[in-house]
Amino acid sequence: MQAIFDVIAFAQQVRCYDRVWDCCCDHGYLGMSIVNAALCEKLIFVDQVPHIAQQLERQLLEQPLLYPAERYEVLTSDASDLDFNSEQRHLVILAGVSGKTVVDIVRTIRKTHPLGNIDFILCPTNALFDVREYLVAKEFVLLSESIVAEKSRHYEVLYVSPGDVESTGSQLTHTGAMWDEKNIEHQRYLARIIAHYQRVVEGGNDDRAEGILQRYQSCFSR
Ligand SMILES: C[S@@+](CC[C@H](N)C(=O)[O-])C[C@H]1O[C@@H](n2cnc3c(N)ncnc32)[C@H](O)[C@@H]1O
Structure with a gap:
């Protein structure tokens, strides 16, 4: 808050x-x-x-x-x-x-x-x-x-x-x-989002998930 x-x-x-x-x-x-x-x-x-x-x-x-x-x-x-x-x-x-x-x-x-x-x-x-x-x-x-x-x-x-x-x-x-690659909270948050979209991709019910996952996977490499 x-x-x-x-x-x-x-x-x-x-x-x-x-x-x-x-x-x-x-x-x-x-x-x-x-x-x-x-x-x-x-x-x-x-x-x-x-x-x-x-x-x-x-x-x-x-x-x-x-x-x-x-x-x-x-x-x-x-x-x-x-x-x-x-x-x-x-x-x-x-x-x-x-x-x-x-x-x-x-x-x-x-x-x-x-x-x-x-x-x-x-x-x-x-x-x-x-x-x-x-x-x-x-x-x-x-x-x-x-x-x-x-x-x-x-x-x-x-x-x-x-x-x-x-x-x-x-x-x-x-x-x-x-995103700040050195910030531990950013690392944790990003890891959680990526894990979420990995699960969605594996579930196979959402066509957009793979694209979204790739975008998040590149957040720290920009
Ligand atoms: C979890 S509380 C959020 C409280 C506060 N904003 C916070 O961030 O802690 C969600 C509240 O949103 C209200 N709410 C949900 N949809 C709404 C809408 N379309 N218009 C007005 N209030 C809504 C619910 O009645 C509930 O009281």
Whole structure:
């Protein structure tokens, strides 16, 4: 969570978002730390499960000094159904949900707000290749990417924008350009991904797996 918080702090410095959306917020810890640190004018917590949103709202209201009411909103909603004010700059955070859910939500938001000023911080639990493949196909621009190790698990944190590569960032790749061959956590994470795709290739049910495996096998040799 700290790693995502740091990316949001960086994002706010460089792009000054009017609204930050902690989508799929569940317990809300990430958004709470953002509200508490006054990192943005307003943070919107979003979860599709009513009792989760209600419980979070109760918790926030109990501590008004830590979480001043004017700095947040809590919405019960599917993150795909959000309404973004086109006059404002938005940062949408999607963390702790599957790669498929991330792609579904980003795709729908882009479709319903094609001209919206909406950037994303994405930290899916799996299927990073699929998420990256979607972002590359849709010509998203990379603002930052990193690998985070936490409790023997690894995550990628992608900060991306649907903007113009010339002016705002660099080109996204299918497997990432952040690999550091000397970093033990990167070694472990890559070994795990390669083992996963080896199993998929052996299973013989996915035509794409061999190509994906080869791309990951060459991550350290670039
Ligand atoms: C595992 S929690 C992730 C919590 C937090 N974001 C994190 O990274 O620790 C997943 C949460 O996402 C919510 N969720 C899943 N799909 C959603 C969607 N399409 N829209 C809104 N919330 C969603 C679930 O209700 C659940 O509370």
